[in-house]
Amino acid sequence: MGNLCAVRIFGDLIKSHNPDFIFLAETLVEGKNIKELAEKFGFVEYFAVDRVGRGGGLAVMWKHNLVCQVVDSSNNFIDVHVIEGQNVAWRLTCFYGYPERNRCQESWNLLRGLVKNDGIPWCVFDDFNDMLYVSDKKGPHPHPRSLLDGFKLAIEDCGLTELDLTGGDFTWEKSKGTENWVWERIDRAFANDLWWRKFPLYKLSVSHVIKSDHDPIMLEPTHVEFSRKQFRFRFENTWLNELSFKEEVTRFWGNIPKIHLLPKLLSVSSFMARWGRMFFHKFRDKVKKQKEVIGELVNREDEEGVKRYFEETKKLDELLVHEELYWK
Structure with a gap:
């Protein structure tokens, strides 16, 4: 979000999809810049984690038709409660895994530490900087099996299940058109069984944007009550x-x-x-x-x-x- 091109891409994304809630990872800016961005595009509330040095930075912003409460944050996540009436309807953890491969274990342990047995539907999503399957990478140098297995184990330890992604197989791209051209799926979403009960008809999709190595993923949690008539x-x-x-x-x-x-x-x-x-x-x-x-x-x-x-x-x-x- 530190240059005009990125802001234009962000604006086009807002116009195309009209989201009620946005999570930005690697903003590379201070919180005051996020405030200006939120106001520019009609988001009434925002919360930002400042960048560290020349990298990092997280932000969430939401519109007036949502009631959200930020309950915890760090350089790697922002934890949000979505409120309905007087109660917490569900929990959304916007996650950013360590980009360094030698810190994958720290990301997994951080994810395990976010688990709460509080009876609240929970979804955790976005940039894990990690992969689950061999098919999540296309290009030279396959992802090590030990890292694939480590991430899978962390997800299982957290009692989470992956949400199916539509619109493309990969979410990140590097060195396009060269012999080192790489595609990876490092952005994804997971949820506990309570969230699945609440939103069985969700939609998670990926959309391509220009001049960015990351493609955004969009989550549409369609709320239904279980009944024989509604879900058969x-x-x-x-x-x-x-x-x-x-x-x-x-x-x-x-x-x-x-x-x-x-x-x-x-x-x-x-x-x-x-x-x-x-x-x-x-x-x-x-x-x-x-x-x-x-x-x-x-x-x-x-x-x-x-x-x-x-x-x-x-x-x-x-x-x-x-x-x-x-x-x-």
Whole structure:
């Protein structure tokens, strides 16, 4: 936030997404600059942690339709209570992990120290400067397995489950267009099972911005009350006819930390529901394309053409059987 280009990018982000709450990491400025920024873009409240030397700096800001209370902070996090009525509705910890690889253990221990058994839904998100899976990095020099396992263990110790990210696989990029080009996913979000109960229909997405190595992530916590009518998941038998289904679900399930069953079930059922919606649209496309193939063969009289006609009509019949199974 120390230059005009960064402020312009920030302004465009506000106009595009109209967020009620913002967390900024590595602001590289003093708190007074954050005050000016908040007022410029219509945020009525703010809280800032000054930079240390020439680096660091954290800030949160929020609009009038939110009631927030900052309860704790350091150079690595800002802990916020979101208030509804007279009560604490949920807790949001805006986290910034140590960027130095040799300080990963300190980040993990700091995260463990933030755990509170106070019965409040808790979400912790943003820049962990750390990765969970081999697939979180693309480029030279894979991330050490010991660090992947250490971060996973810390998340499990905290009783947290990762929120599924849409919009892209990576959130940080360096050395674009060179032989050292690297993509990493170091920005993410986690929540305890109470938060999952409160916001099962959340959306977490990544959006690209120019002239920044970090892409912002956006959390939309849609609040619902559990009931049979409001939140009902249906498994479709026809999915089992798609060879990739079991493989993709198994891989997704295996990537979720082995902790509380409820958020794990919610996460995988949400994944299957999204998979099913995409499958149905693709399925109808398959039927349409298969009819087009048959239409090109229907008037052929040569032996090869007739043979292919019967083969393709058999494929169409199989697709229609799957469709009938879906509607049953």
